[in-house]
Amino acid sequence: MSLGQQLAPHLPFLRRYGRALTGSQTEGDRYVRATLEAIVAAPEEFPRDVDPRLGLYRTFQAIWSSAQVDERGEGEDASGDAEAIARARLARIAPLSRQALLLTAMEGFTVEDAAYLIDVSEGEVDDLVSEALAEIEQQTRARVLIIEDEPIIAMDLETIVRDLGHEVTGVAVTRDEAVALAMEDRPGLVLADIQLADDSSGIDAVKDILSEFDVPVIFITAFPERLLTGERPEPTFLITKPFQRSTVKAAISQALFFDQATVPAA
Template identity: 85%
Template sequence: MSLGQQLAPHLPFLRRYGRALTGSQHQGDKYVRATLEAIVAAPDQFPRDVDPRLGLYRMFQGIWSSANMDGEEQTSQSDAEGTEAVARARLARMTPLSRQALLLTAMEGFTPEDAAYLIEVDTSEVETLVGEALAEIEKQTRARVLIIEDEPIIAMDIETIVRDLGHEVTGVAVTRDEAVALAMEDRPGLVLADIQLADDSSGIDAVKDILAEFEVPVIFITAFPERLLTGERPEPTFLITKPFQRSTVKAAISQALFFDEATIPAAVA
């Protein structure tokens, strides 16, 4: 099997990581493309002594670290004044390495040992970094959350996680129409949306209707992430895979709010 064939199944999830790390589909996918271009240009530099997925993420980390160490601007001027400006304000109070450790373990499912390899720290440091990320992000961000989920048990679990993080739940919708109505009645600061809803309506369509009225960060939940992470069209920036771990939901919520200007406390803004 060629290297390309070995890496192909992992690309959707690398896109998920890149988007969550940058807070942007465009920027996250841009780093993924740069990673693939680097592998094609110098295949002999791909780590062959580890699992292909681990090697792929290691190459991505090298691209990400190099770009940020060199101070390269990876966004347009308008982006820099918006999303990236928000991120930089928060980065002054939390190291980028801690965010990477959190996403790699909680969202991407790497072991502490693998995460340590990817971000080039001792394994003993990973747990500390993850704890720092969660403590700092959760302290900085509080939001009012709309949940769009038609499975009662899953909805209850998500609601518990959201409340445990200190956020307020504005409502739980099970259909597209109900979701839009709830959003218009009580505007949320974050939306958590399942893809397939009870009446065969779509959470994606519900979100499109909501975003047509006002801007709000969105996290999608799906059992088939590869269908929404092709890199070929406008797609979710933040996405959780079913079945999910509580830590995954917490990491996604924290990261989505991290890039949302409306949640910046006065001391940071």
């Protein structure tokens, strides 16, 4: 099997990671393209002594690190208010902390794998994850709309949201109910399943909501491949069912981290 064939199944999830790390579909995809270009230009340098997925993410990490992005934005003109706010928040949290959190909580890597990917010790990974969670939880509070038709999952999501210190504005089980709730009480974040109770679509519900106002959205689905098709638009934040509480926690924190409407906690 060629290297390309080995890497292909992992590319959608690398795009997910890149987008969550940067808070932008465009920027995340840019780093993924640079990663693939580096592999094509020098295939002999691709790590062959590890699993292809690990090698792919390791190459991405090298590209991310070598870019030396000025995350404080000093001396640069921000392209918009959202970018300026994102840069300000990025300046208050160590990049390695965010990477360690996303690699373990969202991408499902072990502590050992994450240590290899960001080139630190396993003990440091644990410390970095703790630091990231503590910092992000202090920064963000929001009102959250949950679009989920399975009662047990909806209850679990409500508990996670409230444990993080956020408020639940409502739980919708259909497209129409979701839109009505969003218009009645505008949320600062939406958690949305794809398939809803009356066979309506959570994707359509989100499109309806976004046509009225901007709000960060996290899709939670058992079928991530339906959203990670390589076509536009694709979500910036995506969680796969069945999920771990830590995965939802990391995604919520990261989505709010980049949202210009988020109010830092006092």
